[in-house]
Amino acid sequence: MNLKAKKxxxxxxxxxxxxxxxxxxxxxxxxxxxxxxxxxxxPGSGRALVEGIxxxxxxxxxxxxNPKGGIVEKEAPLPVCKLRLFxxxxxAAGKTA
Structure with missing residues:
Protein backbone atom coordinates (compact mmCIF):
# COMPACT_ATOMS: atom_id res chain seq x y z
CA MET A 1 0.00 0.00 0.00
CA ASN A 2 1.46 3.37 -1.00
CA LEU A 3 1.53 6.55 1.09
CA LYS A 4 -1.51 8.17 -0.57
CA ALA A 5 -3.68 5.14 0.11
CA LYS A 6 -2.61 5.07 3.77
CA LYS A 7 -3.47 8.76 4.20
CA PRO A 43 -10.11 2.79 16.78
CA GLY A 44 -9.71 0.88 13.50
CA SER A 45 -13.46 0.89 12.87
CA GLY A 46 -14.25 4.13 14.74
CA ARG A 47 -16.54 2.42 17.24
CA ALA A 48 -16.73 1.91 21.00
CA LEU A 49 -18.48 -0.44 23.43
CA VAL A 50 -20.38 1.44 26.15
CA GLU A 51 -21.76 -0.21 29.29
CA GLY A 52 -25.56 -0.63 29.11
CA ILE A 53 -25.91 1.14 25.74
CA ASN A 66 -22.91 -23.75 27.92
CA PRO A 67 -25.09 -26.92 27.79
CA LYS A 68 -28.35 -25.01 28.02
CA GLY A 69 -27.73 -22.41 25.28
CA GLY A 70 -30.25 -19.57 25.24
CA ILE A 71 -30.46 -15.85 24.55
CA VAL A 72 -27.86 -13.47 26.02
CA GLU A 73 -28.03 -9.66 26.07
CA LYS A 74 -24.75 -7.89 25.38
CA GLU A 75 -23.44 -4.50 24.27
CA ALA A 76 -22.86 -3.83 20.57
CA PRO A 77 -20.30 -1.32 19.25
CA LEU A 78 -21.53 2.24 18.73
CA PRO A 79 -20.00 4.78 16.28
CA VAL A 80 -17.81 7.32 18.11
CA CYS A 81 -19.47 10.20 16.21
CA LYS A 82 -22.61 9.52 18.30
CA LEU A 83 -20.71 9.79 21.61
CA ARG A 84 -19.37 12.74 23.60
CA LEU A 85 -17.35 12.87 26.81
CA PHE A 86 -19.61 13.48 29.82
CA ALA A 92 -22.99 18.29 30.81
CA ALA A 93 -21.25 17.00 27.72
CA GLY A 94 -17.80 18.47 27.28
CA LYS A 95 -16.27 19.75 24.07
CA THR A 96 -13.29 17.95 22.59
CA ALA A 97 -10.66 19.22 20.17
Missing amino acids: RMAAAVPRVHFKKGDTVIVLSGEDKRKTGKVLQVL RMVKKHMRKTQD DPAHK
Whole structure:
Protein backbone atom coordinates (compact mmCIF):
# COMPACT_ATOMS: atom_id res chain seq x y z
CA MET A 1 0.00 0.00 0.00
CA ASN A 2 1.46 3.37 -1.00
CA LEU A 3 1.53 6.55 1.09
CA LYS A 4 -1.51 8.17 -0.57
CA ALA A 5 -3.68 5.14 0.11
CA LYS A 6 -2.61 5.07 3.77
CA LYS A 7 -3.47 8.76 4.20
CA ARG A 8 -6.86 8.23 2.55
CA MET A 9 -7.67 5.34 4.92
CA ALA A 10 -6.53 7.33 7.97
CA ALA A 11 -8.78 10.24 6.97
CA ALA A 12 -11.84 7.96 6.66
CA VAL A 13 -11.68 6.72 10.29
CA PRO A 14 -12.81 9.33 12.86
CA ARG A 15 -10.53 10.22 15.76
CA VAL A 16 -11.42 8.83 19.16
CA HIS A 17 -11.29 11.46 21.93
CA PHE A 18 -11.91 9.17 24.89
CA LYS A 19 -10.45 6.00 26.36
CA LYS A 20 -11.51 2.95 28.35
CA GLY A 21 -13.13 3.94 31.65
CA ASP A 22 -14.32 7.41 30.54
CA THR A 23 -17.98 8.36 30.99
CA VAL A 24 -19.74 9.28 27.74
CA ILE A 25 -23.20 10.45 26.70
CA VAL A 26 -25.06 9.29 23.58
CA LEU A 27 -25.95 12.17 21.23
CA SER A 28 -28.40 10.46 18.87
CA GLY A 29 -30.28 7.26 18.24
CA GLU A 30 -32.43 4.97 20.35
CA ASP A 31 -30.30 5.52 23.49
CA LYS A 32 -30.14 9.33 23.18
CA ARG A 33 -29.15 11.19 26.41
CA LYS A 34 -28.11 7.96 28.18
CA THR A 35 -24.70 7.84 29.85
CA GLY A 36 -22.35 4.94 30.35
CA LYS A 37 -18.75 3.90 30.90
CA VAL A 38 -16.55 2.99 27.91
CA LEU A 39 -15.69 -0.72 28.06
CA GLN A 40 -13.59 -0.93 24.89
CA VAL A 41 -12.51 1.40 22.07
CA LEU A 42 -12.15 0.04 18.52
CA PRO A 43 -10.11 2.79 16.78
CA GLY A 44 -9.71 0.88 13.50
CA SER A 45 -13.46 0.89 12.87
CA GLY A 46 -14.25 4.13 14.74
CA ARG A 47 -16.54 2.42 17.24
CA ALA A 48 -16.73 1.91 21.00
CA LEU A 49 -18.48 -0.44 23.43
CA VAL A 50 -20.38 1.44 26.15
CA GLU A 51 -21.76 -0.21 29.29
CA GLY A 52 -25.56 -0.63 29.11
CA ILE A 53 -25.91 1.14 25.74
CA ARG A 54 -27.09 -0.49 22.48
CA MET A 55 -27.95 -3.82 24.04
CA VAL A 56 -28.59 -6.60 21.52
CA LYS A 57 -29.83 -10.14 22.00
CA LYS A 58 -27.44 -12.87 20.89
CA HIS A 59 -28.72 -16.41 20.42
CA MET A 60 -26.17 -18.82 21.90
CA ARG A 61 -25.86 -22.36 20.60
CA LYS A 62 -25.59 -25.30 22.99
CA THR A 63 -21.95 -26.18 23.70
CA GLN A 64 -20.04 -28.17 26.29
CA ASP A 65 -19.30 -24.94 28.18
CA ASN A 66 -22.91 -23.75 27.92
CA PRO A 67 -25.09 -26.92 27.79
CA LYS A 68 -28.35 -25.01 28.02
CA GLY A 69 -27.73 -22.41 25.28
CA GLY A 70 -30.25 -19.57 25.24
CA ILE A 71 -30.46 -15.85 24.55
CA VAL A 72 -27.86 -13.47 26.02
CA GLU A 73 -28.03 -9.66 26.07
CA LYS A 74 -24.75 -7.89 25.38
CA GLU A 75 -23.44 -4.50 24.27
CA ALA A 76 -22.86 -3.83 20.57
CA PRO A 77 -20.30 -1.32 19.25
CA LEU A 78 -21.53 2.24 18.73
CA PRO A 79 -20.00 4.78 16.28
CA VAL A 80 -17.81 7.32 18.11
CA CYS A 81 -19.47 10.20 16.21
CA LYS A 82 -22.61 9.52 18.30
CA LEU A 83 -20.71 9.79 21.61
CA ARG A 84 -19.37 12.74 23.60
CA LEU A 85 -17.35 12.87 26.81
CA PHE A 86 -19.61 13.48 29.82
CA ASP A 87 -18.63 15.44 32.93
CA PRO A 88 -20.66 14.08 35.89
CA ALA A 89 -19.67 17.02 38.10
CA HIS A 90 -21.28 19.57 35.76
CA LYS A 91 -23.82 17.11 34.33
CA ALA A 92 -22.99 18.29 30.81
CA ALA A 93 -21.25 17.00 27.72
CA GLY A 94 -17.80 18.47 27.28
CA LYS A 95 -16.27 19.75 24.07
CA THR A 96 -13.29 17.95 22.59
CA ALA A 97 -10.66 19.22 20.17
